[in-house]
Amino acid sequence: MTRKVSKVFKQSGVIPYRVKDGKIEILLITTRNYQHWVIPKGDIPNGMSPPASAAKEAWEEAGVIGQVNVNELGTYKYRKRGKIYRVKMYLLPVEMLSEHYPEASQRKRQWLDVNKAIRRVKFSSLKRILKGFFLPKSDSCAFRC
Numbered sequence: 351m352t353r354k355v356s357k358v359f360k361q362s363g364v365i366p367y368r369v370k371d372g373k374i375e376i377l378l379i380t381t382r383n384y385q386h387w388v389i390p391k392g393d394i395p396n397g398m399s400p401p402a403s404a405a406k407e408a409w410e411e412a413g414v415i416g417q418v419n420v421n422e423l424g425t426y427k428y429r430k431r432g433k434i435y436r437v438k439m440y441l442l443p444v445e446m447l448s449e450h451y452p453e454a455s456q457r458k459r460q461w462l463d464v465n466k467a468i469r470r471v472k473f474s475s476l477k478r479i480l481k482g483f484f485l486p487k488s489d490s491c492a493f494r495c
Contacts, residue, residue, distance in 0.1 A: 363391025413451030
């Protein structure tokens with residue numbers, strides 16, 4: 351018996367963050383239908399590196415500009431309309447936030463402290479990446495235990 355092999359679509363995304371009053375905040379955006387809070391991500395165009403693609407998505411979906419850290423933070427997978435996507439994640443320290451950007455009328459965005467951002471994102475594998483990078487090891491138990 352053969353098993354159907356599903357193609358995994360490659361995407362890249364960023365975790366946009368800033369430090370405000372000594373605390374880290376993460377910028378989350380909604381999906382286009384406003385059902386879920388996510389991070390900016392999208393397909394990687396041919397000829398574009400994953401970090402460059404992630405920076406492009408950050409601008410288009412969230413209106414943020416900054417220098418993407420080229421070191422991959424981790425990956426997570428999700429399913430959408432029967433397809434499987436693998437997202438390479440990068441950090442983006444936000445240097446500029448614009449009110450006018452390509453998808454401004456299609457999404458909401460919100461700055462949240464790390465704990466609230468972790469609770470709000472949908473995918474557990476994305477939660478894991480956020481916890482692993484932004485929370486001290488002793489604090490992460492509050493969400494896993």
